[in-house]
Amino acid sequence: MAGRVYVIGAGATKIGEHWDKSLRELAVEALLAAVKDAGISKREIEALYVGNMMSGQLQGQEHLGALVATWAGIPGVAACKVEAACASGGVAFHQAYLAVASGLYDCVAVVGVEKMTDALPSDVTAALATAEDQEYVVFTGASFVGLNALLYRLYLEKYGVKQENVASFAVHCHKMAVANPYAQFRRAVSLEEVMSSPLIADPIRLLECAPVGDGAAALILCSEGFLKRNPRDEIVEVTGSSVATDVLSVHERKDPLDAAAFRRAVEAAMRMSRVEVNDIDVLEVHDAFTILGVLSLEVTGFAPKGEGSRLVVEGELEPGGKIPTNTLGGLKARGHPVGATGVYQILDVVLQLRGKAGPNQVSEAEIGMAQNFGGVAGTVAVNVLKRVR
Amino acid sequence: MVWAESVPRVWRERVRKYRLIGGRCPSCGNVTYPHRLVCPFCGYEGLEPIELPRRGKVVTFTVIRHPPRGFEGREPYVIAIVELENGARILAQLTDVRPDEVRVGMEVEGVFRKFREQSSSGIIEYGIKFRPVI
Numbered sequence: 001m002a003g004r005v006y007v008i009g010a011g012a013t014k015i016g017e018h019w020d021k022s023l024r025e026l027a028v029e030a031l032l033a034a035v036k037d038a039g040i041s042k043r044e045i046e047a048l049y050v051g052n053m054m055s056g057q058l059q060g061q062e063h064l065g066a067l068v069a070t071w072a073g074i075p076g077v078a079a080c081k082v083e084a085a086c087a088s089g090g091v092a093f094h095q096a097y098l099a100v101a102s103g104l105y106d107c108v109a110v111v112g113v114e115k116m117t118d119a120l121p122s123d124v125t126a127a128l129a130t131a132e133d134q135e136y137v138v139f140t141g142a143s144f145v146g147l148n149a150l151l152y153r154l155y156l157e158k159y160g161v162k163q164e165n166v167a168s169f170a171v172h173c174h175k176m177a178v179a180n181p182y183a184q185f186r187r188a189v190s191l192e193e194v195m196s197s198p199l200i201a202d203p204i205r206l207l208e209c210a211p212v213g214d215g216a217a218a219l220i221l222c223s224e225g226f227l228k229r230n231p232r233d234e235i236v237e238v239t240g241s242s243v244a245t246d247v248l249s250v251h252e253r254k255d256p257l258d259a260a261a262f263r264r265a266v267e268a269a270m271r272m273s274r275v276e277v278n279d280i281d282v283l284e285v286h287d288a289f290t291i292l293g294v295l296s297l298e299v300t301g302f303a304p305k306g307e308g309s310r311l312v313v314e315g316e317l318e319p320g321g322k323i324p325t326n327t328l329g330g331l332k333a334r335g336h337p338v339g340a341t342g343v344y345q346i347l348d349v350v351l352q353l354r355g356k357a358g359p360n361q362v363s364e365a366e367i368g369m370a371q372n373f374g375g376v377a378g379t380v381a382v383n384v385l386k387r388v389r
Numbered sequence: 390m391v392w393a394e395s396v397p398r399v400w401r402e403r404v405r406k407y408r409l410i411g412g413r414c415p416s417c418g419n420v421t422y423p424h425r426l427v428c429p430f431c432g433y434e435g436l437e438p439i440e441l442p443r444r445g446k447v448v449t450f451t452v453i454r455h456p457p458r459g460f461e462g463r464e465p466y467v468i469a470i471v472e473l474e475n476g477a478r479i480l481a482q483l484t485d486v487r488p489d490e491v492r493v494g495m496e497v498e499g500v501f502r503k504f505r506e507q508s509s510s511g512i513i514e515y516g517i518k519f520r521p522v523i
Contacts, residue, residue, distance in 0.1 A: 121455070122455075122456070122457065122458045122461055123458055125455060125456070125457045125458070126457035126458040126459070129457050135398070135402060136406075136422070136423055136480070137480050138457065139406075139504060139514070139516065140468055140480055140481055140482045140504070140516075141453060141456060141457070141459075141460040141463065141466060141468060141482050141504070141505075142453070142468045142480060142482075143453055143455060143456060143457050145455070146451045146453045146468050149451035150449045150450065150451055150468070150469075150470055151449075153449045153450065153451065153493070154448070154449045157449075157493060198454075199452070199454055200454055200455055201451045201452060201453055201454060201455070202451050202452040202454075202488070203451075204451075247429050247430070249480065250470070250480075251470040251478045251479060251480040252421055252429060252478065256449075256470070
């Protein structure tokens, strides 16, 4: 029987082009902010999981567990890097959850971090593409955006949906990010701006893609016993945490739009949490590209297939709507520092459940879900959190 | 270097890439490219190598306008999922065609082409690209 697990601390850096800060400095800044928020001593931390995808390629730096522990002044803790492409953060959180749920540790930290602006754009493009099969897929010249574009075209053709409707997801995210002090882009964009932005990989346009940025987010997880010894007011429990994988390459999947790993991970996390889809008050979806945001709404069960974009267009993703989604900007506008993203998503859910989400607060938010994709949903991490009264 | 500059890797992959060798699963019947030991769908160990047909149809495609390292200067080029005549699917670059001419359902055939060079003095990588059937 798994023990209960709580999130008691959350901290993050602003996402953006941090020319003056290194990967390790970003990670430490977020970690120390989370420790401070938890109101504990960092000496209480027994294990550290660092979610990161590309440090080996963009910084030539691996061994982030010991590196971040050293720079944070907690050498001695059990520490390692967790890598699962863009799902690195969500999977690192899952590992932290397991570490506490198992009963082995009482207090664990997870830090997601990515430093992307150290490298040239073509190198970042190539590094992101390592999420796919290098020898038989990337060998063809496919970029990561391009692989998602293959899905996008299939979707538009299969359901006869207008691209404008899917692209509206970006407009929604930018609108939400205006209120988020951590966000990379705190400004609204119009649908016309999105649809007239340059093509990156047809039909995907520039403003349908999450941006390149630097950032780190951290959370402190603890056991029931630890919480009793260190009581605090706003308590959030992790009620469900799951990770699933799919056949890696999109072209090998029977139906590329099926999202098998995603379905499995969502079902498992909801079963663990004993919640139904309609119990979810706030949702964080992995909108690295607008099409993924729309698909997520459908696969999770908020809209029939082919009709997810209707929720976006009708304003149902805003606070007060049917399912408030990406209320602090999502990947598109809050930002997508790849290995940090999964942790930022959970942090945004925690802020909502604590009632600290600012102007975009969802009233009486009790249950939140964060969905984090690696590759073209080759790995999916889903975490469900609940406010404890 | 983001993609491995490696002569042994190119040598190791030459048969599967040059001759389009896929794997047929005697247990579930699925055909996958490239050939490997274990079926990704049913887990059966012992896929049979088969040479795949070189004709197929475009299932979906995109135009790469911002290429990863190693493909700079070749953009725009087309990447597609091609369903071959026996049902196997392959991710491929299309060649001998303008991006605006490509359509879903277009019939294509495999041809031997150069892919990229591992630096100016490095080994040249080849494989199969697909072009419209005339």
